[in-house]
Amino acid sequence: MLDNTARQLQPEEEALVQQPEPQPKPQVTAAPAAAPLAVPFSAFEKGLALLAGVLAVAVSIFCLFSQNQLANTQRQYEDVQSAITTQTQKINNYKQSIGELSNSERLSAFAKEHGLTVVDGNIKRVSK
Template identity: 35%
Template structure:
């Protein structure tokens, strides 16, 4: 019987002491943890490539603007030259009309008659080569 008493003693020692439970806030289920993606830095080559590309773009923009300005200036100069050519051509046309009017045979005969000259068919020679 000694053994049966031993079991009772172990059972009585193993019995937990009861303490009144305090109200606990409801536990929210834990959200699954998502690992944040690690940012990978740019390499030196990528930085140099980006900088070079940016510089090339800026240079091309400057070249484009300067070429547009040069084209506009060239068109302006061309228009001025065309205007001068038109003026010279109109002056040449006016001078040709004046030459034609001054060379008219009626005018020359009138000037000759006023100067006391006369037209004699015997004095006219036709020269041909």
């Protein structure tokens, strides 16, 4: 009744089957592989490759030309912006000078120095 659950099945057959002895493998000398033959390009393929090369060079030159034009345009834009800023500053300075020169107290003092009288009816104001 006490059987071992881990038992070998058919022990007689294993004893009958013998492991064959490994036979020495014959040494095979590898022959050098034949070099693959190059397939020549057809005239159409050569022309297509040439066209692709010319197209790549043309696109590269176009990109360089475009970058140069963009840089020049950017420089011109900055120059115009600088000129606009300069002119705006000049205009503001002129407006300030006009405001200082047309001050009524200054005009009255100038008139008194030169013996002039101010007639308010003759004064015209210009405003925007």
